[in-house]
Amino acid sequence: MLVTVLFFSVLVLMFVGAAFALAPSGFLRSAHDSALSASTRAARSGLDWARLRLSSDPRWNAETAATFDQGTLHVVEGDGQVTGWLQDNGGWARFRLRFNYQDGPASAAVNSDGLDDPSVDWTDFPYVSCNNLMGPSPRQIPIAESGTNYSSPAAWGNTQLDLPAHCLLLSIEGACGRNVGFAGQYPDRFLGGYQKKVAQTVLRFGSSQPILEAVTMVNGDLDIKVNQPLALNAQPGEKARMRTKQSVSLTGGALSTNGEILYLQGQNVSGPTTGVTVATDGNSDFFKIPANKVKQPSSPISLAAGVYVVSGTTAPQIHYVNMSYADYVAANPRPTGNPFTLPSGMSISGPNAEPAPRFTLAVNRDVQIGQSGGVTDFALVPDGGADQSASYGGGHPSPPPPPPQVVNYATIAAYYFDPVSGSNSAPLTSAPLTDLLNLAQNHLTLLSNNATPPGNADTSVTYKSFLMPGGQPLYVPMSVSVHGPVYLWMEGGGQQAANQEFTTFLQSQTHSTEFQSLIVSAGADMAATEIQNNNNNNNGGNPTGLKPKDVELQLNGGASGLTLANDGAITIGTQIKGTSSALVSKSDIALIGTSTDLSSSPGTQLGLNLYAQGNITIDAFQLDSSGGQFRSFNLGGILYAWNDVNVLMGDSSGGGTFNLRGGLVAYGGDPSQTSVAAGQGKANLKAASMSLTYDPAYLASLLSSGPFDLDILSWHEF
Secondary structure (H helix, E strand, C coil), rough: CHHHHHHHHHHHHHHHHHHHHHHHHHHHHHHHHHHHHHHHHHHHHHHHHHHHHHHHCCCCCHHHHECCCCCCEEEEEEECEEEEEEEEEEEEEEEECCCCCCCCCCCCCCCCCCCCCCCCCCCCCCEEEECCCCCCCEEEEEEECCHHHCCCCCCCCCCCEEEECCCCEEEEEEEEECEEEECCEEEEEEEECEEEEEEEEEEEEECCCCCCCCCCCCCEEEEEEEECEEHHHHHHCCCEEEECCEEEECCCCCCEEEEEEECEEEEEEEEEECCCCCCECCCCCCCCCCCEEEEECCCCCEEEEEEEEEECCEEEEEEEEEECCCHHHCCCCCCCCCCCCCCEEEEEEEEEECCCCCCEECCCEEEEHHHEECCEEEEEEEECCCCCCCCCCCCCCCCCCCCCCCHHHHHHHHHHHHHCCCCCCCCHHHHHHHHHHHHHHHEEEEEEEEEECCCCCCCCCEEEEEEEECEEEEEEEECCCCCCCCCEEEEECHHHHHHHHHHEEEEEHHCCCCHHHHHHHHHHHHHHHHHHHHHCCCCCCCCCEEEEEHHHHHHECHHHCEHHHHHCCCCEECCEEEEEEEEEEEEEECCCCCCCCCCCCCCCCEEEEEEECCCEECCCCCCCCCCEEEECEEEEEEEECCCCCECCCECEEEEEEEEEEEEEEEEECCCCCCCCCCCCEEEEEEEEEEEECCHHHHHHHCCCCCCEEEEEEEECCC
């Protein structure tokens, strides 16, 4: 028994001794785990801090000195560096992140940080961050070395990753130690060793508003006409969605791998689709961007409202005309205006070598247009005029001039009736009277050359009477001097019924051999129609002068963005190119005769946002030696109109390509109001081919402040 007791006593003493021997390492391991957990929490707190700062300023990179004290949180920013101290379980933890590469003085080089070196270099944290949310292209992100190689004035030898456009890399170090040194109320250093945890994440813009995301948000009808199926795209993993609060018409169809069309219950969706689901929209909200949220010019260039005309052969000249654009194009002869001297922040260069536009007008600062006398509109056009297609006839708020009075009959068939769907492609009430007489005489039996219509028709005009298939006489005015509404008349139905009956009848004739042959031959006559319409619109200008393809407006927003704003309409009749730029108007915006396929960077996206409290019109028609054609247009940005959005890149006979990466909103009224009238705010999009890709990244260029949501694309801790 004694031996047994002694044996077990020895065992117990051995275990007790081992426990005492292991206790310090266990305590150290526990402390280590606790510090590591605090370091992880600190790194994630740094992420939360950065997202908070970015939510109100998407260009934030801690360049400006700032200090934030919130009791248990103390953050110091400046020189592209952020240091934050926060209390954690009675102790202190720290997070750090750096946008400063410590690569020398601020530089405009592609992959430079754009910052001067900080007053105190960081030698022990090599992982840099980069704000490329507003960047239109990828950037190479360096990784610093340790020791004496903590900075580099030349190109970096080591690269962490290629950061995609419109993305953000945050590299955040979290740290926790047992002892800290204080500078006043808050700590500023660790005394002794500390635990570290580094978190790296890549983020991009989220929706920024509590709405159902979509590339089109249209309060009224959405009408899309393409010659091949519309390509409907979105970011990987997201739904490629179009939304309207009325009906959708897809002439030519739509194609997507994960598409969705939402429309108002009780309306309809027409046109073939592949990979696209169709459903009614139960979500009523669109992007609400009221005028007071739109980025306004800061310390801008001040320009007087009026027309700015670019001319020249071997050297560019700009003349200013104190007139509205509508009055300018109607003037005969055109006023020459006064020579205009460009202010600081604007420059014009050229002539450039082809295929670049001959002259380049660069704007490097915000611009504010101010009223000049009774003139509020702003226009930039070449002296050769800004061409427009017949569909939009003028591109400015004032009514377009009367349509041509003599048009080939084949052109009538193609212009007023779409040969694919058979539906109207232009209002019958805008047709020239001679067109209507030709149509009636070719399809109806003449009853009388000098008829007197019953009812309230204009008795001062001479009419012809034709027999409709239903037995009712149709009265068509004979005078070609009458402009405005077409006074077709039908007994018992008046003008409206006559227009409808005649339209329906002509559509039914598309099955006849005669009418089919006219439609087939119409394509060759479309250019002649466009030329005639442009001549009547007085947009031709000097026949030997510059055309829109010869002048390019460059809006160089850079990191801070650029805004060109006007209380009146904005009309740009040149090529246009912009980065982080916006055109903002309290009236209409019209881009006419413009394209990007002739710009100095073919195929690139503009990165341009358009905000209009009226309509937005993009008309890429251009007259040339072959008669006329539609150019292509690539836009990376948000089109936001209180009223309608009209995009014309082609017609049934062909045309160019319209590529939109961003979003399109026809809100239908003032977005600051609680409701808008049903049906207002339509979108009409026409092109030979079209691609629509939803990307909310461009919202930040348009809005003056957030909040902006940021979605995490990747996360890595080590």
